Amino acid sequence: MSIVINPSICMSCGKCVSQCPGNLLEVSRNKAVRILNPSFCWGCAACIKVCPQGALKLFLPPVLGGRGARLSVKASKGTLAWQVELPGGKKINIDAPEGEDGY
Amino acid sequence: MHPEFNIQRLNCDVLIIGGGAAGCAAAHKLSEGDYQIILCDKAPIVRSGCLAAGVNAINACLAPGYSPQDYADYAKRDAHGIASERLLLSMSQGLNEATLFLEKLGLKIHKGPDGSYKYRSWRNLIVNGENIKPLLALPLKDKEGLTILERVLVISYLVTYGDRRVSGAAALSIDSPTLYFIEAKAVICATGGAAGIYLPNNPGYSGHKMWYPPFNTGAGYAMGILAGAEMTTLEMRFVALRAADTAAPTGTLAVGANAKQLNILGQAYEAKYGNTTSQRVLAARKEQEEGRGPCRLITESISLKEKMNLVRAYLHMAPLQSLKFIEEMVKDELWGSNLSPSPLQVTVEASEPFVLGGHTAGGYQVDESRKTTLKGLFAAGDVAGGAPQKYVSGAISEGFLAAQGVKVFLEENLEKFQTDASLEKKIVKLLSTFRANEAPGFSTQGLEEAMQKTMDSLAGGARAGYAYNDHSLRLAEEGILELYGLSGKLPAPNIRDLMYIWELRERMIVARSLIRHMAARRETRWPGFGEYKGYPLKQKDYELFINSRLLLAPVIPPLEGSWGEIEIIKRDLVTGEIIEEKGAHEHSY
Numbered sequence: 173m174s175i176v177i178n179p180s181i182c183m184s185c186g187k188c189v190s191q192c193p194g195n196l197l198e199v200s201r202n203k204a205v206r207i208l209n210p211s212f213c214w215g216c217a218a219c220i221k222v223c224p225q226g227a228l229k230l231f232l233p234p235v236l237g238g239r240g241a242r243l244s245v246k247a248s249k250g251t252l253a254w255q256v257e258l259p260g261g262k263k264i265n266i267d268a269p270e271g272e273d274g275y
Numbered sequence: 276m277h278p279e280f281n282i283q284r285l286n287c288d289v290l291i292i293g294g295g296a297a298g299c300a301a302a303h304k305l306s307e308g309d310y311q312i313i314l315c316d317k318a319p320i321v322r323s324g325c326l327a328a329g330v331n332a333i334n335a336c337l338a339p340g341y342s343p344q345d346y347a348d349y350a351k352r353d354a355h356g357i358a359s360e361r362l363l364l365s366m367s368q369g370l371n372e373a374t375l376f377l378e379k380l381g382l383k384i385h386k387g388p389d390g391s392y393k394y395r396s397w398r399n400l401i402v403n404g405e406n407i408k409p410l411l412a413l414p415l416k417d418k419e420g421l422t423i424l425e426r427v428l429v430i431s432y433l434v435t436y437g438d439r440r441v442s443g444a445a446a447l448s449i450d451s452p453t454l455y456f457i458e459a460k461a462v463i464c465a466t467g468g469a470a471g472i473y474l475p476n477n478p479g480y481s482g483h484k485m486w487y488p489p490f491n492t493g494a495g496y497a498m499g500i501l502a503g504a505e506m507t508t509l510e511m512r513f514v515a516l517r518a519a520d521t522a523a524p525t526g527t528l529a530v531g532a533n534a535k536q537l538n539i540l541g542q543a544y545e546a547k548y549g550n551t552t553s554q555r556v557l558a559a560r561k562e563q564e565e566g567r568g569p570c571r572l573i574t575e576s577i578s579l580k581e582k583m584n585l586v587r588a589y590l591h592m593a594p595l596q597s598l599k600f601i602e603e604m605v606k607d608e609l610w611g612s613n614l615s616p617s618p619l620q621v622t623v624e625a626s627e628p629f630v631l632g633g634h635t636a637g638g639y640q641v642d643e644s645r646k647t648t649l650k651g652l653f654a655a656g657d658v659a660g661g662a663p664q665k666y667v668s669g670a671i672s673e674g675f676l677a678a679q680g681v682k683v684f685l686e687e688n689l690e691k692f693q694t695d696a697s698l699e700k701k702i703v704k705l706l707s708t709f710r711a712n713e714a715p716g717f718s719t720q721g722l723e724e725a726m727q728k729t730m731d732s733l734a735g736g737a738r739a740g741y742a743y744n745d746h747s748l749r750l751a752e753e754g755i756l757e758l759y760g761l762s763g764k765l766p767a768p769n770i771r772d773l774m775y776i777w778e779l780r781e782r783m784i785v786a787r788s789l790i791r792h793m794a795a796r797r798e799t800r801w802p803g804f805g806e807y808k809g810y811p812l813k814q815k816d817y818e819l820f821i822n823s824r825l826l827l828a829p830v831i832p833p834l835e836g837s838w839g840e841i842e843i844i845k846r847d848l849v850t851g852e853i854i855e856e857k858g859a860h861e862h863s864y
């Protein structure tokens with residue numbers, strides 16, 4: 173299980189490093205963040221929620237039923253704006269608003 | 276000092292080990308008083324532990340008209356009788372306080388138009404809880420008197436000469452070769468339960484996509500066992516019935532969206548097995564075994580809008596399940612077109628077994644104030660035994676109880692104490708040995724897999740159909756002891772390697788006690804969680820607690836060889852009094 177890192181937009185700010193419950197992320201001077209052991213990732217999404225650049229995404233490996241889509245999220249005005257990007261490039265936005273979501 | 280480690284000595288009134296639900300709650304409560312507190316967590320507390328991804332319900336609370344006794348009765352029934360009513364009652368008395376506490380911190384609880392809580396059932400509240408952990412943890416950063424050490428792994432208790440009062444702990448920083456020796460007048464252990472003892476359901480690369488956090492490796496149990504603390508009910512392992520692949524909870528679909536649990540013939544099968552947690556796990560497993568699986572949880576035909584509401588609800592606790600729903604909707608070409616309503620479904624699957632005192636009841640033997648059997652040591656949350664069905668609110672309630680227990684303890688125990696100085700030397704020596712070891716021809720990961728496979732095949736893992744017998748348990752213990760011996764040869768070129776070795780060995784220590792507990796309960800009480808072949812039924816004689824304690828407990832684990840003999844103690848379910856103590860040598864499988 174792991175996250176996808178886009179090294180070209182990572183600013184090495186280290187925000188994600190200080191969220192991971194498994195201490196799996198590491199930044200060293202001006203280098204993009206890396207995941208120390210991809211198979212150790214729990215898939216909790218804590219890291220992707222804080223990345224100001226959207227450089228981190230979650231995916232499901234094929235063995236868990238994944239077929240190439242990616243999940244990303246941006247924090248804005250106290251809420252999280254989630255997005256699924258499908259393999260063809262189509263994007264689906266899912267706002268998880270502060271209010272009631274029915275369930 | 277030792278060239279390989281920069282040694283730091285710290286002193287405090289209260290050391291809290293683990294800043295999850297229970298540890299954070301204890302820290303909030305104690306920081307209202309005038310104490311010097313250290314909270315030490317192996318990870319950043321903003322997202323550490325079970326709550327990392329969030330929650331979408333408070334699973335333990337009391338709707339108006341329900342009493343703590345109702346909750347205790349329910350939890351005891353669900354555990355098929357093996358739970359402490361006194362512990363359940365004391366926990367339940369704090370459930371609504373824990374809920375209010377969370378709401379005050381900013382947790383968004385769903386409410387009706389008149390401002391009253393919207394209950395999903397009499398003991399379940401729906402919340403938008405993606406941020407529950409930051410809400411709980413971040414305010415602690417500003418508390419006076421509270422020092423927070425993060426990315427610092429606690430590796431052992433420190434105890435005093437003679438009476439074995441727990442007087443602190445040793446801990447290792449991940450970021451620098453710093454070894455902390457923290458002395459404390461009282462210690463609260465809140466390290467959660469143990470994952471990774473059995474072979475994970477998902478293979479290799481996805482092995483950590485499991486229900487329980489893979490980073491909770493049972494450290495608190497191992498440290499307690501080694502220091503001679505009494506453990507209870509470890510044999511009541513927890514097998515979670517969750518969404519296949521993602522291990523996401525299914526309550527939102529079942530209770531929230533009225534989904535039906537159906538076998539492949541479209542039959543609702545659950546009722547014929549009963550409705551306790553272990554019976555529901557058994558139901559899904561049996562249907563599968565008998566050729567009527569896989570079982571699914573399936574909603575009525577619902578609109579795209581309703582589906583997206585469910586997708587949203589899952590973002591609060593299991594975002595990968597949301598992604599999976601969307602991938603499946605795309606596959607079914609539901610997306611984008613205005614197709615007529617159709618159902619949403621997940622396949623349900625029984626997980627690998629876990630050890631925890633939060634859903635089941637395995638952990639430290641404690642009293643109502645969450646005091647363990649070791650002087651100076653308290654335990655709360657998933658690491659504490661005897662009171663199942665805690666969930667987040669019960670863990671918080673226990674954190675509050677432990678904090679109160681510590682306050683009283685500190686008032687009553689003013690005498691000076693002296694930590695056994697030989698422990699420090701032993702720890703440094705042991706750590707240095709791993710640092711100096713040469714590559715032995717096997718790796719930490721290799722031994723981890725061997726341990727997990729041993730437990731899986733011989734001590735009732737998923738691939739053994741959760742079944743075991745006298746013989747297989749004996750072989751499992753032999754296997755674990757052999758692997759432990761090998762683990763003494765593992766090399767740790769850097770601190771992280773050292774951490775992983777330490778955590779692997781701790782899981783072996785927990786595994787051995789677990790095996791002994793399983794062997795001591797000669798019956799099958801929770802067939803969904805495990806089946807003792809040769810003893811297929813519930814037995815009246817086993818309406819008691821199986822507890823254990825290490826004789827001549829070494830505190831610091833030996834490099835190789837056994838860490839001591841395990842004594843089994845049987846205690847009365849109601850009074851907690853000892854019924855029978857069986858010396859290690861009398862024990863047979």
Ligand SMILES: Cc1cc2nc3c(=O)[nH]c(=O)nc-3n(C[C@H](O)[C@H](O)[C@H](O)COP(=O)(O)OP(=O)(O)OC[C@H]3O[C@@H](n4cnc5c(N)ncnc54)[C@H](O)[C@@H]3O)c2cc1C
Nearest residue numbers: 293295296297317323324325330334429494656657666667
């Ligand atoms: C996936 C999942 C979903 C859940 N969803 C819900 C829900 O929706 N509603 C609900 O009511 N309950 C839910 N629960 C249950 C609830 O989260 C737990 O009962 C509760 O968090 C347990 O609290 P705890 O403090 O015992 O453990 P945790 O919260 O897990 O905290 C343990 C802490 O100890 C630290 N630690 C471990 N070992 C060491 C060490 N050696 N040194 C230092 N620190 C250490 C860990 O990093 C962690 O911070 C869920 C549990 C899981 C696993």
Ligand code: SF4
Nearest residue numbers: 192213214216217219
């Ligand atoms: S998803 Fe969670 S476990 Fe995985 S790297 Fe990110 S924060 Fe760590």
Ligand code: SF4
Nearest residue numbers: 182183185186188223
């Ligand atoms: S938070 Fe984003 S930008 Fe910052 S280090 Fe992590 S990946 Fe890079």
